[in-house]
Amino acid sequence: MRRVSKLKGFLDVFKVISIINLILVSSVVLVVLILLITSLPIVFRDGVVPLTRSIWNPVSEEYGFLFALGGTIVTASLALVISLALSIGLAVIYAEYIPEKLRPVVKNFMDLAASIPSVIYGLWGLKVLSPLLRSYVMEPLVLLGLSPYFGYPSPTGTSLFSAAVLLAIMVTPLSSSIIRERLVSIPMHIREALYSLGLMKTEVVLLELKYIRRSILTAIAVSYSRAVGETAAVAMVVGNVVNPHFFKVFRPGYTISSLIADQYPNAEAYYYMVPALFYAALVLFFISLAVNFLLLKSGERT
């Protein structure tokens, strides 16, 4: 009898866990469904046209968010390149140059940086980073005659470029810790093998980075999906301007998430703006899905 009741208890727990799981899985499906259903009016009216043009005119109910799509991809990609250099650099410095006694301090400091709320990064980006980048990076480059490629910065420095740099700074602690942990876990006998062949430190570090390339891929995917989805901080420094020339990164612009955050408060006043924003959100969802899919794929290969 007791055995049966035990089994029954186990089955009950199993049922509850299954239901919770079912809710979690179905909530993802529900989210996508709601995105899809809400965006249907504009999908029926315009098809894929909003993906291909840059126009945001609520008065005439014309919407095309290519500028935000481009802004998202440009800022996230630029952020990725910057943060990859920073992350690998920091991880190598940590693993090769910081004495073991100091490591916990540095590690805690880096982990703390990863846990700062993004709106605080946003405030700092707005008040400190953007003006700094404007005075010391963007303006000098414009003076060198590069404005045809990058555009002219705004007076405050808010721009796609500032957003990308801020994103890079925000994702670096996490992506660097992924690389760092793998780097310090390379067994001593492998490091001894490399050094015993008369290799210089730089040569050893390069081979070690090659050895842990899968962790670097993971760091890339994690950074990219975080950068694509980041909202609060980006909305504060990106400028929130419809910029069809999103490759001119010194200009202010929009990303999909900053477009939604910035435009939603007055969207209800128009027929098609809510569907348009949901459509944009759906596209954002598929971008992060694609990134995560690539992450899984890269993880499978040895």
Next chain:
Amino acid sequence: MDSIIYIENLWVNISGRDILKGVNLEVPRNVIFAIMGPSGSGKSTLLRALNRILDLYEGLTVKGKIIVDGVDVYDSKTDPSVVRRTVGMVFQIPNPIPNMSIYDNVALGPKINKLAKSRAELDGLVRWALEKAYLWDEVKDRLQTPASKLSGGQQQRLCIARALAMKPKVLLMDEPTSNLDTVATTKIEELIVELKKEVTILIVTHNPFQASRVSDHVAFMYDGQIVETGPTGQIFTRPRNKLTEKYITGKFG
């Protein structure tokens, strides 16, 4: 006597602990020189001092003098990577770079140190090293497969080939068979004896029988010091020191 290695009053301290306490040793050319002793006697540290792989450890101080093939190893002007090119090393755990192919593992040292002028010369060098390590016949058809696919004994012979490909003058072996089965051990011991023609071999072992099987000269270490050293036959038949006698008769260690 023409010796290749001179060690003079060598003290090594790691993180406040004296591991080597005034080691003096001379190693003649083209012999197999075994260093035996119980665990913790400083054998591995002595070996690691010779190619400055000890530099990787934190909190290290080295006092004393080591001359290898005329080079003052711990002189401030000596580049450790230059020392490591003349002094190859084989480790306790077979440690090929797992994600690299068999070929690339052997070619790595010569490639980085530019020992081969052409691809053909490099191929030749890799083949020569693998043949010397008795591994060529087993791997010649799959040089591009990852080294991690090999068995433990094969991996250790690959590591020997990798060290040989640098054409070192001295080969350090740190308990090279302690992680292998008896068949693989016998194979490696035969190989070591054969290699004497190419290089001077210093082998560390905690097994006195291995020392007696392969070496020409032997040193017995205890508590960071060399207790006794001499030709293998003499040490094993007429040890002068009581500790040595106890060790080789298996009373401790």
